[in-house]
Amino acid sequence: MKIAIFPPNSLILADLVERRGHEPLVIMKEIRKKVKDAEIDSPPMNITEEDPIKGLKYAAIEVPSGVRGRMSIFGPMIDEADAAIIMDDAPFGFGCIGCARTNELSVFYLRKRGIPTLELTYPTTREETLELVNKINTFLDQLEDENG
Amino acid sequence: MVKIAQISCGTEYSGIQKEIEKAASTFGAEIVIPHTEIDYIDEAYQKFGFTCASSGIRLMIARAMSIVEGKSEADAVFIATCFRCAEGALVRNEVRRFIQENTRLPVVTYSFTERTKADELFIRMEALATIVARKSILARQKQEGLTLGIDSGSTTTKVVLMENDHIIGSGWVPTTDVIESAQEGLDEAMADTDYRMEDIESIGVTGYGRITIGKHFNADLIQEELSVNSKGAVYLADRQKGEATVLDIGGMDNKVITVNDGIPDNFTMGGICAGASGRFLEITARRLGVDISELGPLALKGDYKKALLNSYCIVFGIQDLVTSLAAGGTKEDVAAAACHSVAEQVYEQQLQEIDVREPVIQVGGTSLIEGLVSAVSDILGGMEVIVPEDSQHIGAVGAALLVSRLGDSSK
Numbered sequence: 001m002k003i004a005i006f007p008p009n010s011l012i013l014a015d016l017v018e019r020r021g022h023e024p025l026v027i028m029k030e031i032r033k034k035v036k037d038a039e040i041d042s043p044p045m046n047i048t049e050e051d052p053i054k055g056l057k058y059a060a061i062e063v064p065s066g067v068r069g070r071m072s073i074f075g076p077m078i079d080e081a082d083a084a085i086i087m088d089d090a091p092f093g094f095g096c097i098g099c100a101r102t103n104e105l106s107v108f109y110l111r112k113r114g115i116p117t118l119e120l121t122y123p124t125t126r127e128e129t130l131e132l133v134n135k136i137n138t139f140l141d142q143l144e145d146e147n148g
Numbered sequence: 149m150v151k152i153a154q155i156s157c158g159t160e161y162s163g164i165q166k167e168i169e170k171a172a173s174t175f176g177a178e179i180v181i182p183h184t185e186i187d188y189i190d191e192a193y194q195k196f197g198f199t200c201a202s203s204g205i206r207l208m209i210a211r212a213m214s215i216v217e218g219k220s221e222a223d224a225v226f227i228a229t230c231f232r233c234a235e236g237a238l239v240r241n242e243v244r245r246f247i248q249e250n251t252r253l254p255v256v257t258y259s260f261t262e263r264t265k266a267d268e269l270f271i272r273m274e275a276l277a278t279i280v281a282r283k284s285i286l287a288r289q290k291q292e293g294l295t296l297g298i299d300s301g302s303t304t305t306k307v308v309l310m311e312n313d314h315i316i317g318s319g320w321v322p323t324t325d326v327i328e329s330a331q332e333g334l335d336e337a338m339a340d341t342d343y344r345m346e347d348i349e350s351i352g353v354t355g356y357g358r359i360t361i362g363k364h365f366n367a368d369l370i371q372e373e374l375s376v377n378s379k380g381a382v383y384l385a386d387r388q389k390g391e392a393t394v395l396d397i398g399g400m401d402n403k404v405i406t407v408n409d410g411i412p413d414n415f416t417m418g419g420i421c422a423g424a425s426g427r428f429l430e431i432t433a434r435r436l437g438v439d440i441s442e443l444g445p446l447a448l449k450g451d452y453k454k455a456l457l458n459s460y461c462i463v464f465g466i467q468d469l470v471t472s473l474a475a476g477g478t479k480e481d482v483a484a485a486a487c488h489s490v491a492e493q494v495y496e497q498q499l500q501e502i503d504v505r506e507p508v509i510q511v512g513g514t515s516l517i518e519g520l521v522s523a524v525s526d527i528l529g530g531m532e533v534i535v536p537e538d539s540q541h542i543g544a545v546g547a548a549l550l551v552s553r554l555g556d557s558s559k
Contacts, residue, residue: 047163052262064230065262066158066204093186098157098204100235 001143004081004110007103008074010095013085016133020140025077027097047072059105070102078109083116083143085136090122116143150177150280152273153222153253155211155243157204158230164264168226171269175277182211182220198242205229205239212243216250224254224276231259241501248503254279254413257501272417275374279412286375286411289388291549293349296337298330298365299373299543300357303399303426304513307333308544309341309348310552317341318541320513326357327364352376352551354543356400369551373543378405378412380546381509384536391505395524395533396512396542397494399426404498406505416501422462424493426514431466432486436479440517443483447519450480452488460493484519491523499528507532511542 001022005013008027017024034046042048047069055068058075074097078084086107087094097103110117118139123129152172159165172179184192184207192213193206200206208229214220227244229236237259244257256272258264279286291310299306301323307330309317319336323329338344352369353362354376362370373396381387381394394405394412402424405415422428433443455472459465469482508531510521515535525533538545 042163042166044165045160047161049163049262051163052161062232064158064233064236065162065164065260066230066233069158069161069163069262092189092203092206096203098202098207099161100201100203101233 001082002080003140004078004084006084006086006107006110007090007095007097008077008106009097010087010090012094013087013136016136017085017140020137022140022143025081027073027077030073030077058109064101066099067102067105070097070099071105074102074106075109078106078113081110081113081115084110084113084118085139086110086117086119088119088121094122150223150277151180151221152177152224152226152276153182153211153215153220154179154226154228155182155208155215156226156228157202157208157236158233159228159260162230162260162262162264164260164262167264167266168228168269170266171273172226172277174266174270175274176281177224177273177277179226180220180222182214182222184210184214188214188219196246198239200235200239202235205235208239208243212247215253216247222253223280224256226256226258226272226276228258228260231261248414252413256415271372271374274372275412275415278371278375282375283411285550285554286379288379288550288552289383289410291552293552294343294347295548295552296334296348296351297544297546297548297551298333298351298353298355298361298367299376299541299547300326300330300353300355300361301399301543302356302401305329305333305355305357306541306544307337308538308541308548309337309343310545310548315538315541315545318538318544320540323357326360330357330361330365350551350554352547352554354547367551368554369547371547371550374403374405374415374417375412376546376550377403377511377543378407378546379410379550380542380544381511381536382407382410383549384511384538384542384545385507385509385534386536387507387509387534393502393504393506393508395494395499395508395510397424397426397490397510397514397520398512399430401425402494402498404502404504406502414502416498418494418498421460421493421497423460423465424490424497426512428462428465428490429486429514429517429520431462432469432483435466435470436482438479443486444516444518444520446480447483447487447517448522450478450482450484450519452481452484452523454478454481455485457485457489460489465489484523487517487519487523488526491520491527494524495527504528504531507534509534509536511536511539513540515539
């Protein structure tokens with residue numbers, strides 16, 4: 001199944017999802033598609049003027065261009081997801097997209113989708129971390145069972 | 149190569165990073181990103197003391213701290229955040245102040261949208277590069293020889309012929325075709341002198357049309373208006389030493405520049421709203437049926453509080469003024485309200501962004517509108533506002549001054 005993760009560039013969450021046989025939806029893959037496109041040349045990520053305009057599907061024109069540019073990439077990933085794992089209060093080293101408003105909007109859209117969603121709080125101790133990994137594994141395995 | 153440190157949030161996701169780099173490289177500058185280790189981000193953020201939710205904004209703070217603490221090298225700083233981001237706007241301003249208080253680096257700030265293009269950033273990048281790379285030219289205090297300065301502005305073209313520290317001819321014409329208008333201004337400036345084109349030792353050009361007319365007249369100096377105008381202002385106002393603030397309310401944009409010993413060290417530019425420009429006053433004068441030269445004295449006789457002006461917009465604001473006239477308001481009050489509205493907007497949008505230093509030298513064509521000068525002084529709490537003689541020719545004078553003996557110094 002396709003699993004949206006939040007933060008959408010968390011290598012740890014992506015790895016956990018992959019290990020249980022699911023496909024993590026991560027921004028690295030989307031950016032990779034963009035930077036490999038020979039037609040565009042807008043470094044570093046080949047986001048052009050058109051992308052924040054595409055983001056209007058998720059946020060209105062009075063929303064800053066940086067939010068809309070981000071949503072033009074994350075929005076379709078959210079739309080595509082079959083399930084989601086959201087990590088709240090994660091430090092930026094765990095994964096981050098740089099903008100608090102985009103975080104709020106992305107999490108809201110994930111919740112609004114009504115897909116199976118696991119919301120977690122970033123662990124601060126070893127015990128909490130082990131428990132968290134178990135929760136994620138159980139969640140992912142249950143998805144497998146439910147969907148055969 | 150001049151290194152411009154970029155401190156920003158959202159440029160990559162807005163798709164404008166390339167435009168920023170293009171604008172800098174056009175003027176021989178290079179964009180560098182201040183170095184920050186991941187642990188340093190939190191350390192710098194705590195030290196700075198501004199609580200913010202976005203990690204991109206925290207990174208901005210850390211990058212600014214990195215420059216102030218000497219962990220990264222830069223010759224100038226460009227600070228930018230997304231237009232309409234409140235957190236970005238707050239931090240953009242505080243970071244600017246922080247860098248200015250703790251370094252001597254020139255700083256420019258900008259709020260961008262996805263539509264921001266390199267040419268909108270040209271003037272800012274060029275000014276940053278000039279302040280760093282051409283300090284010796286900006287230090288020039290005296291005009292020598294026979295030089296010509298052309299300021300190809302968005303509304304009018306100004307031409308000045310100078311000889312040994314004196315203006316000996318000037319021309320002021322509306323800008324239509326950039327080259328034709330410059331030629332017309334040039335003819336006006338030369339008319340009262342016995343000189344011919346071949347007698348002119350060097351030509352300096354500035355303003356929006358500077359590149360086109362610079363090529364056409366084979367100019368020796370093609371320079372953006374920020375450094376040229378500030379130089380022209382302190383020269384004409386005889387304030388070449390010490391601090392001052394130059395205010396130029398133009399036809400298309402406004403510039404506020406702080407200078408120290410004639411060299412600009414900070415500036416802001418606005419150009420989003422026509423209601424805060426000279427154009428608003430031009431249209432007001434037309435609606436009042438008076439010449440623009442009469443608007444200033446008229447405004448001095450009026451009371452802005454007596455005319456209803458609910459909108460800063462050039463369209464709705466003018467409608468308000470017409471409504472006031474229809475309701476029996478006087479032309480004087482309406483003229484005063486228009487001047488007050490422009491001054492108030494310039495204050496709200498720009499003067500607050502900069503630490504205004506006395507004296508304020510008001511220049512450009514709008515400085516001849518006495519009502520506007522008086523409104524600016526009022527809004528600044530009675531601060532001294534100087535309008536030097538020939539203030540409308542400031543750019544052309546600055547260009548003629550900066551280009552004088554330019555050949556000698558470069559040889």
